[in-house]
Amino acid sequence: MRGSWTERHAAFLLVLPLVAYLLFFTxxxxxxxxxxxxxxVTLSYGFGGLVGLRNYELLVADPFFWQTFxxxxxxxxxxxxxxxxxxxxxxxxxxxxxxxxxxFTTALMSPMILPAVVVGAIWEVIMAPYxxxxxxxxxxxxxxxxxxxxxxxxxxxxLAVITIWQTxxxxxxxxxxxxxxxxxxxxxxxxxxxxxxxxxxxxxxxPMILPAFAVSFILAxxxxxxxxxxxxxxxxxxxxxxxALLMYFSYDFAFIPGFQGVAMAGIMVIxxxxxVFAMFFVSAIGLRDRLGLSSEGKNxxxxxxxxxxxxxxxxxSWAKIPSFNVPPSVSLWSSYVVLLAAAFMSLFPLAWxxxxxxxxxxxxxxxxxxxxxxxxYVAAIRQGAGYLASSLVVAPVVAVITMLVAAPAAxxxxxxxxxxxxxxxxxxxxxxxxxxxxxVPLYSLVSRVGLMNTWWALMLVxxxxxxxxxxxxxxxxxxxVPREVDEAALIDGKSRIGAFFxxxxxxxxxxxxVVAFFSILASYSEFMFALTLGQTPYLxxxxxxxxxxxxxxxxxxxxxxxxxxxxxxMLSAAGLLVSIPVIVASAVLQRYIIKGLWFGAVKG
Numbered sequence: 001m002r003g004s005w006t007e008r009h010a011a012f013l014l015v016l017p018l019v020a021y022l023l024f025f026t027x028x029x030x031x032x033x034x035x036x037x038x039x040x041v042t043l044s045y046g047f048g049g050l051v052g053l054r055n056y057e058l059l060v061a062d063p064f065f066w067q068t069f070x071x072x073x074x075x076x077x078x079x080x081x082x083x084x085x086x087x088x089x090x091x092x093x094x095x096x097x098x099x100x101x102x103x104f105t106t107a108l109m110s111p112m113i114l115p116a117v118v119v120g121a122i123w124e125v126i127m128a129p130y131x132x133x134x135x136x137x138x139x140x141x142x143x144x145x146x147x148x149x150x151x152x153x154x155x156x157x158x159l160a161v162i163t164i165w166q167t168x169x170x171x172x173x174x175x176x177x178x179x180x181x182x183x184x185x186x187x188x189x190x191x192x193x194x195x196x197x198x199x200x201x202x203x204x205x206x207p208m209i210l211p212a213f214a215v216s217f218i219l220a221x222x223x224x225x226x227x228x229x230x231x232x233x234x235x236x237x238x239x240x241x242x243x244a245l246l247m248y249f250s251y252d253f254a255f256i257p258g259f260q261g262v263a264m265a266g267i268m269v270i271x272x273x274x275x276v277f278a279m280f281f282v283s284a285i286g287l288r289d290r291l292g293l294s295s296e297g298k299n300x301x302x303x304x305x306x307x308x309x310x311x312x313x314x315x316x317s318w319a320k321i322p323s324f325n326v327p328p329s330v331s332l333w334s335s336y337v338v339l340l341a342a343a344f345m346s347l348f349p350l351a352w353x354x355x356x357x358x359x360x361x362x363x364x365x366x367x368x369x370x371x372x373x374x375x376x377y378v379a380a381i382r383q384g385a386g387y388l389a390s391s392l393v394v395a396p397v398v399a400v401i402t403m404l405v406a407a408p409a410a411x412x413x414x415x416x417x418x419x420x421x422x423x424x425x426x427x428x429x430x431x432x433x434x435x436x437x438x439x440v441p442l443y444s445l446v447s448r449v450g451l452m453n454t455w456w457a458l459m460l461v462x463x464x465x466x467x468x469x470x471x472x473x474x475x476x477x478x479x480x481v482p483r484e485v486d487e488a489a490l491i492d493g494k495s496r497i498g499a500f501f502x503x504x505x506x507x508x509x510x511x512x513x514v515v516a517f518f519s520i521l522a523s524y525s526e527f528m529f530a531l532t533l534g535q536t537p538y539l540x541x542x543x544x545x546x547x548x549x550x551x552x553x554x555x556x557x558x559x560x561x562x563x564x565x566x567x568x569x570m571l572s573a574a575g576l577l578v579s580i581p582v583i584v585a586s587a588v589l590q591r592y593i594i595k596g597l598w599f600g601a602v603k604g
Contacts, residue, residue, distance in 0.1 A: 010496035011416035018409035018467065019423065025442070025464055026430050030271070032441035037268040041260035045444040055261040064241050065266065068249040071156055072225070075245060078160045079167060079224035084217060086164070087171030090342055092205075093335040095179045107343035110350065112169035113586045114579050115525035117551045120233025121575035122353045123162045124149070125568045133352055149234055155243035162230050165349070167223050171216045178212025179205070197326045211284075218281045225274065226434035229527045233555060246270050247436055251528070254440055264440065271437045278432035285428065287421040291414065291475075350576075357572035376573035384574060386537030386546055387553035391524050392581070394458045394549065399519035401459065402466040403512055410474035411500050415486065424475065431468035435528055438464060443532055453535040455544050461529055466519040473518070477511035478504070521582055527551040550578040 006013065037055055040048035059065050094104055111119065126132050127148035138146045148158040186204050195203065206213075228247045235243070239252040250270060253263035326334075360373040381388075412418045442461055451457040481504065489499035505512075526549070534547035557571040 006497070007495055011412040011418045014408035014412035014497065014500065015418045015423065017405045018471065019419075021405060021463060021467065022426060022430065025461065026426075026433075026438065029438040029441040030433075032444075033264060033267055033271065033437055036261070036440065037264040039261070041264060043257060044447070045260065045440050051261070055265040058262045059265040059269070062262065064244070064249060067241050068244045068246050071243060072245045075156060075160055075163075075227070076221065076224045078157075079163050079227075080217065080220045082160075082164045083168045083171040083220045083224070084213075086168040086342075087175040087216060088213070089338060090168075090172045091175035091179045093338045094176060096331060096335040097339065104339045104343055107346050108172055108339075109169045109586075110346055110583075111166045112173075113521060113582050114166065115527070115551050115554070115582070116166065116227075116229035117233055117525075117527050117554045118575040118579050119162060119166045120230040121554050121557060121571050122349050123158075123165070123230075124233065124566065125353050125356050125572050126349050127158060128566075128568055131568065152242035155234070155240070159227075159231060159234055159243055162234070163224060163227055165345070166230070167220065169346070170223070171220055174212055174216040174219070175209065178209035178216075181212075182208045197331070214284045215281075218277060218284055222274070222277050222281065222432045225270075225277065226436075228434075228436070229551070232527070232531075247434060251436055251439070254436075260440075267436055267440070270434055274433050274437070275429070278429045281432055282425050282428050287424055287428075291417055291421060291424070353572040353576055356569055357576055359569040361569075376569050377577060379570060380573045380577045384537075384550065384553040384577065386539065387548055387550050388578070389538045389540070390455060390458075390530075390534075390544075390547055391550040391578075393544075394455055394462070394547075395520045395524040397455075397459050398462040398466060398523040399516045401463055402470050402519040403515055405463065406467055406470035406474055406515060407505065407508075407512065408500060410471045411478055411504060413471070414475045414478035415483075424471070427468045427471050430464065431472070435465065435526075439528065439532060442529075446533055452533060453545060453547050455538075455547055457533045458523075458526075458530065458547055458549070461533070462523040462526060465522045465526060469518055469522070470515040473514055474508070474511055477508050481507055517585055520585065524549075524582060525551060527555070531555070554578055 035047060036045070038052060039050050039055075042048045090108060094101060094108075097104070114122075127134050129135055129145055129147060129150070134148060135145055138144065146154065148154055182205065186208070187200075191200075226247060227245060228251065231243070231245060231248050235248070239248065244252075246266065247270065250263050250266035253259040253266065256263075357376050358372045358374070360371045360375045409423075413424055438461075446452055446457045446461075451460075485503060485507065486499055489503040490496070494502060530547065530549040530552050534549065534552060536546040537548045537553070538544060538546040554571075554574050557566070557574050
């Protein structure tokens, strides 16, 4: 048995489906996007002959490009700085308290799990003129009506606020994982040594959380750079150069005849910037340590700590924090105040959207509803049934595909070091690259093979967004399973593949639950490909026709009926209805989600 070809090449066979999928669905689109950026692009997004740097020359001559480029720099800087500050403060506060930790964690992470288009819809309601609570507040403070989403001077700021509301919880959870990894003995030693609050932070807390801080920073860069869905909602499906970002600029131009070449050049600019982020991410995460290939040992923290120790020491000496001490009682109560305020800010938009969704008076004209009922939910279910059906079918299927491909591949990578660090590095690179880099080639491919507006197209494409995180998380879980388990199975006569399926796979069932959740969340929340590859909602026929998903249904609430008032009650009902499946799943799997983030982003 063990001398057979299958046994000798077991590791290769386990990882083959992942490699084949990534080569075709990510390698080919990246190559094709790069080629098209140097060529004339046909109306069907095919190669029409090389034109050299002509597309790039047209790109840099376009004033919209430079405006969106500057917008993107300002937006990313604001979001990343806010995410890091909020994430660190909230993580330190939650680590300090002893009561209601589960409540605070649930409240603070609630914005993170919502589809981005739902977040856009909720904040459309919050920032709505005359009827939104922010408008009511500004008038009460004497500032009058503020056009949060209409004033060119405020649009980019408003977009940043909305994005921070959704992305800061992810940074908070990563920071929390780092804070909670600090050994209690170090904290006690700091007290015994008489270190002040500021000294303990500088000499104990900050050095220990530095790896988590670095990873959080790079992921915040990656996530803020690829914002698209919220901007689409804020701009109501149109292109507004006042607040447009590079992602939206390239997407909008990609589907205008005659501008595809310029759009492909813009997409490659995005790809190059994202590649730089990805290189930093791969370097910071410590792949050799992750896979146990480093002479420093298997702990991914060690390499990053050594590389950044000198930098940290220099920064602290340059910007020395004045020594101060906060009494324990003050620290405790201030932590509760911070957490309560953050929980309120996390939950209030959801609560307000719910109140708005109960308004049955038609188009809202006042702050509070004049009549209450469930009519908007009934209408949302009736109108959105086809969209919801597509999401509820596609998302679980994508999760199953993800587990079937990622579980054996991650095992081969973790146990047998297949490909060294190369496969895992490409995996992380794909995670860091914005989805628009893959969009045009895959759109062209799906059109040519006749899969437009079908579930099959989404099921084939969506693993691009689920496999990278799934493989990364599972490698962390496999590293936590003692090798003796594998060896015992082999001694008992099982093949390597048999040992994986019969022994290892049952042990990591919690990890599979984590992967299933994140896969469902990613595919259920995806918007760009559903908007582009779909043309109609599911028509309740067989074979299935119609691939517009629940996220597209929410977007329709602000993009259809241009020139007419938005029905905020209906929009709120649609957004909350679409969010129910992921809210329920996250509530059930909360502790697994946090553990998955720990294994997936921080722990080696």
